[in-house]
Amino acid sequence: MTGEELRDELYQRIVNAQAKYRGWLLTQPPNVILDHACAYTIREDIVMEMSALKLPEAQVRALLKSHNPLADIYKEWNKVETHHMEDLRDVIEARADAVIQAEKKAGQREGR
Numbered sequence: 001m002t003g004e005e006l007r008d009e010l011y012q013r014i015v016n017a018q019a020k021y022r023g024w025l026l027t028q029p030p031n032v033i034l035d036h037a038c039a040y041t042i043r044e045d046i047v048m049e050m051s052a053l054k055l056p057e058a059q060v061r062a063l064l065k066s067h068n069p070l071a072d073i074y075k076e077w078n079k080v081e082t083h084h085m086e087d088l089r090d091v092i093e094a095r096a097d098a099v100i101q102a103e104k105k106a107g108q109r110e111g112r
Contacts, residue, residue, distance in 0.1 A: 003057040010060050010069060011050050017070040018047050039074065046073050 025036055063069045
C-alpha cells in the first residue's frame with residue numbers, strides 16, 4: 001500500500017468512528033448529549049484536521065495499529081493542557097475594550 005492509500009485508510013477509519021459515535025450520541029437523552037458535546041466537537045476537529053494533515057507514512061502506520069485511532073487521539077488530547085480558558089478570557093477582555101473604545105468615539109463625535 002502506498003503512503004497515500006494508508007492515509008486514506010486512516011482517514012476513513014476516523015470518519016467511520018466519528019459517524020458511529022454521532023449515531024450513538026443521537027440516540028441518547030438530551031442531558032447525555034450535552035455531557036458529550038465538547039467531546040463530539042473536539043472529535044469533529046480531529047476529523048477535520050486529519051483531512052488536511054499529511055502525516056509521514058511511519059506515523060500513519062503507527063496510528064493504524066490502533067483499534068480506534070480517533071478515540072486514542074481524543075484520549076491523548078484530553079491529557080494535553082490547553083490555553084482555552086486563557087484564550088477565552090483574552091477574547092472577552094478584547095471585546096469589552098472594543099465596546100469601550102467604540103463608545104468613546106461615539107461620545108467624542110456627539111460632543112463636537
